[in-house]
Amino acid sequence: MSADSRAPAGITALLDEIEADAAAAAAKSTPAAKPVEAEKQDPVVEEAKPAVAEKPLIQEAKPVEAEKPVIQEAKAVAEEKPVIQEAKPAEKAPKKKSKPKKELTGRDAKITSETMSYDRKEGILFFDRKVYVDDEQYQMHADRVYVFLSGTNDVKRLVALGNVALTNEFRSATCDKAVYVKAASKVVLYAPEGGVATLKDESEKGGTITGNRITFWLDSEQVEVQNSDITVPGGAFKANDAKKLLGK
Amino acid sequence: MLRRFAIVAMLVGASLCAFAKFDSEAWNAKCADHTEIDRLKAEYAKCLAVSNSAATNIELPIEQYPDGKIKSTLKAVKAQMFLDTGIVWGEGITVEQYDEKGAVTGSLKADNCVVDRNKVTGWVPGHATATMGDVTISGCGIYFSFKEEFVKITAEPEITVKSIHVDFGRLL
Numbered sequence: 048m049s050a051d052s053r054a055p056a057g058i059t060a061l062l063d064e065i066e067a068d069a070a071a072a073a074a075k076s077t078p079a080a081k082p083v084e085a086e087k088q089d090p091v092v093e094e095a096k097p098a099v100a101e102k103p104l105i106q107e108a109k110p111v112e113a114e115k116p117v118i119q120e121a122k123a124v125a126e127e128k129p130v131i132q133e134a135k136p137a138e139k140a141p142k143k144k145s146k147p148k149k150e151l152t153g154r155d156a157k158i159t160s161e162t163m164s165y166d167r168k169e170g171i172l173f174f175d176r177k178v179y180v181d182d183e184q185y186q187m188h189a190d191r192v193y194v195f196l197s198g199t200n201d202v203k204r205l206v207a208l209g210n211v212a213l214t215n216e217f218r219s220a221t222c223d224k225a226v227y228v229k230a231a232s233k234v235v236l237y238a239p240e241g242g243v244a245t246l247k248d249e250s251e252k253g254g255t256i257t258g259n260r261i262t263f264w265l266d267s268e269q270v271e272v273q274n275s276d277i278t279v280p281g282g283a284f285k286a287n288d289a290k291k292l293l294g295k
Numbered sequence: 296m297l298r299r300f301a302i303v304a305m306l307v308g309a310s311l312c313a314f315a316k317f318d319s320e321a322w323n324a325k326c327a328d329h330t331e332i333d334r335l336k337a338e339y340a341k342c343l344a345v346s347n348s349a350a351t352n353i354e355l356p357i358e359q360y361p362d363g364k365i366k367s368t369l370k371a372v373k374a375q376m377f378l379d380t381g382i383v384w385g386e387g388i389t390v391e392q393y394d395e396k397g398a399v400t401g402s403l404k405a406d407n408c409v410v411d412r413n414k415v416t417g418w419v420p421g422h423a424t425a426t427m428g429d430v431t432i433s434g435c436g437i438y439f440s441f442k443e444e445f446v447k448i449t450a451e452p453e454i455t456v457k458s459i460h461v462d463f464g465r466l467l
Contacts, residue, residue, distance in 0.1 A: 155429070155455045163434065163452035164326045167444035173326060174452070 156182040160192070170196040170203075178207070185215045189225070197229075204228050211236075218253075220246045222261070236261040243276070252280035325445070332438045332449070335418035339409040342375065342384035349375035349384070360395055367392045381412040392427075401427035405437075415441040422451075429457040 161176035172194040180187040190209030197203035205227040213220040223239035236244040243257040258272035353374050358366040372387025385408055392401040406421025417439050424433040432455075434448035 153457070155457055158454045158456075160452055162450070163448045163454070165446045166322065166325075167446075169322065171322070172454075175326075 151183055154183050156180065158192075172196065185213055187214075187225075188212045202227070202229060217250060218246065218248050220244070220261075232265045234263045234265065236263075246270075254279040325443075326447070331414070331416055331440070332418060332447070335409055335411065335416060335438065336420070338380075338382050338411065339384065339407075339418060339420055342377070342382060342409055346373065346375055346384060346386075349373040349386075357390075358392075362395075364395060364397070365393055383410045383412060384408075401425070417441075431455040 158174060158178070158180050160174035160178040163175070164173040165171070166173075174192040174194075176190065178187075178189045178192045180192070187207060189207035189211045192208070193204075193206040194202055195204040195206075205225075207225040209223065211220075211222050211225045213225065220236055222236035222244035223242070224235075224237035226235045226237070227233075228235075236246065238244040238259045243259065244261045246256045246261055246263075248254050255278045256270070256272055256275060257277075258275040260273040261275075262271040263269075264271075351373055353369070353371045355369055356365045356367070357369045360366050368391050370387075370389040371385045374383070374385040376383045386406070388403070388405040388408060390403040391399050394400050403423065403425045405419045405423035408417055408419045408423075410417035419437040419439075420435075422433065422435045423437050424431065426432075432448075432453070434450060434452040436449035438447045438449065439445070
């Protein structure tokens with residue numbers, strides 16, 4: 048019996064993990080459920096859980112939805128570091144620079160790889176080696192990609208493994224694993240061993256978020272970063288913010 | 296035989312299965328196992344050596360609607376069936392599916408193929424393209440199993456779809 052020598056090592060455990068994750072995610076698709084879900088997966092987040100539930104660490108100014116935490120940094124919460132909170136008055140909140148919207152042409156998306164397997168019974172597409180997804184809204188490179196389907200062409204889950212790079216004209220993300228779970232409407236970027244997952248704004252004033260795990264809730268546009276290092280462009284915070292940060 | 300091949304191949308892009316708990320260990324093993332592919336490759340080579348008596352320019356309807364209108368047709372430049380082994384070999388294969396008004400709804404073009412009717416598995420050594428709706432799948436070296444509803448493209452796979460419905464664009 049011959050076998051592909053590059054059988055996906057380690058994917059078995061990951062697939063099982065995703066199964067468990069999906070079950071939890073389906074029940075807890077709202078941002079409020081994040082800490083509980085994270086608690087099951089990582090003791091680092093568990094440590095920070097009470098503080099996360101009480102107050103957001105970094106709260107970006109949102110004129111309408113000022114109460115929503117935009118970026119939560121679990122590690123700092125655990126260490127009880129001061130909180131950065133943007134001034135709330137809606138009238139004076141800095142206007143977000145709107146990105147020039149790219150008009151979508153509806154062109155076809157193309158996926159290529161070295162080999163591909165499709166299991167209709169299980170609803171799984173598996174792309175192996177040098178996977179490249181060329182979608183109108185983003186491009187993705189990865190060593191391997193599993194697509195879990197539900198119904199006709201409906202992606203239920205997508206798992207990209209190894210040297211994952213996501214890019215479009217505005218931002219880029221690099222990580223070791225990227226998991227998209229439709230039921231929870233979230234994308235999770237996992238860092239490689241000894242490295243970090245990175246989400247970078249490619250614009251002139253762009254910032255960078257790195258961490259062990261970056262979770263992005265697509266519906267609420269909230270981000271949770273574990274062991275984060277966040278670089279923001281100069282001028283992103285006002286003098287008042289610095290005072291709050293330094294506790295003065 | 297080829298009708299089954301056509302149906303399965305064209306359904307590659309149109310997945311209809313609900314996801315269920317499965318044995319990932321076994322699934323990964325199945326993906327990596329090339330035993331049946333190697334066997335079919337050997338069968339193809341044997342067929343090629345004795346394909347002198349193959350029928351040429353075959354064109355036949357393979358499926359019909361209840362009112363008699365043609366649902367799908369098969370064309371093959373060459374085809375031969377080996378009754379002793381249950382192996383069917385063909386070259387220059389085109390399968391087309393039609394709606395009730397006669398418009399083409401799906402097509403499959405394969406350079407060549409060999410199908411084992413007993414094991415209901417097949418192998419396309421050359422290039423094949425299947426189109427159905429807004430999905431086009433192409434590649435070389437394609438293994439398929441009707442029983443397992445499993446397809447593996449071993450070289451140059453390419454899937455083109457209108458949208459793959461993954462919201463990575465919003466993350467970015």
